[in-house]
Amino acid sequence: MITRRQTLQLLAAGAAALALPTAGRAQDSATQFRIGWQKGGVFALAKNSGAIEKRLAPRGITVTWAEFTSGPPLLEALGANAIDFGSTGDVPPLFAQAAGGDLVYVAATPGSLDGSAILVKQASPIQSLADLKGKKVAFKRGSSSHNFIVKALRSVDLTLDDITPLDLGPPDAAPAFANNQIDAWVIWDPYYAIAAEDPDTRVLTTTEGVVDSYGFYQANGAYAAENPTIVAEVLDELRLVGEAAQTDLDATAEAISASNGVPVPITRITLGRKGANLGAIIPLDDDIVAYQQALADEFYNLKIIPRSLTIRDIVWSPPAL
Structure with a gap:
């Protein structure tokens, strides 16, 4: 690597x-x-x-x-x-x-319709995209997840200025998510599929219906x-x-x-x-x-x-x- x-x-x-x-x-x-x-x-x-x-x-x-x-x-x-x-x-x-x-x-x-997702913890108070306002959201700047989060926020009349964006690649975002250092993680496969297998992880939304x-x-x-x-x-x-x-x-x-x-x-x-x-x-x-x-x-x-x-x-x- x-x-x-x-x-x-x-x-x-x-x-x-x-x-x-x-x-x-x-x-x-x-x-x-x-x-x-x-x-x-x-x-x-x-x-x-x-x-x-x-x-x-x-x-x-x-x-x-x-x-x-x-x-x-x-x-x-x-x-x-x-x-x-x-x-x-x-x-x-x-x-x-x-x-x-x-x-x-x-x-x-x-691209597959649902190959990326915004992940939160199972017990997180975040229940909708609108709830991301003011939260720490990790995604890799310049990656496909950057487009995803822009479109997802726009769908609820929010922008990147409404969240605390954290530029983290998968090797850094995965442990940050696991240790509750971030509120949400925007990520693609296979990292998405791996993280989603953890029962403590919840899929807030996938790319389906949000971005082609x-x-x-x-x-x-x-x-x-x-x-x-x-x-x-x-x-x-x-x-x-x-x-x-x-x-x-x-x-x-x-x-x-x-x-x-x-x-x-x-x-x-x-x-x-x-x-x-x-x-x-x-x-x-x-x-x-x-x-x-x-x-x-x-x-x-x-x-x-x-x-x-x-x-x-x-x-x-x-x-x-």
Whole structure:
């Protein structure tokens, strides 16, 4: 798992790579494929089976994997050329683009309807979203949970100014929630599914009916420009792995658990979320770009990101395989 210190080391390595002459950089990118991943999903299956390694083997490409606990540090590394490819929710790429990171959207996946939740303790006096006013609410700034809490509060005429927001990633938020140091936790799977198994935990609401979302696959911009066929082949391989996984979710849960250590029953819960589909990897059409643009405009208007963004500027055009 990548720590903050290791992320900075990766960024330093990426900066050094950016300083290389163009010819040397192209040669490096043609012989390696560096994946940033989070626990679970189709990446766990691909990593466990070696599917991407096998797909790229004829090209003589070495595949390496770096684990991250959330999307923001993953895209920080991606935008700085410390990794080449990864996947996050809808909000992290907005922060990465606003920060000037070199990244492009290469594919999308529809988010499950109920794969994130706002959690409170069973005995908490918080019974509705309106009760969050004045409370300590933890979420990872710049992650999909940031969008979720904004939309959830808006549904009851509240804003982030009405709560005490705490920027905590899962490794810090989980013990804070367990020890009653926060009043509510906005979190995604598999952390949501793990926490919800505790009888002392209550689900205040899920994303269903509050926010529709997409997940996105991203690549380093220079890497995708120099190696479009490699990126397209990896996306195709992930789609094939995901489609096969959907045919037997019980076996898939066991395979993902073997890769990331999340218990099989928990993994099976996440795979059964409404609308979840490991094989749903699709190009960014006009509707998806419009969705992401609306989110970017909203976050800019709320002064959450520092500048206006044009999403289409960093949408990649895949080659024909």
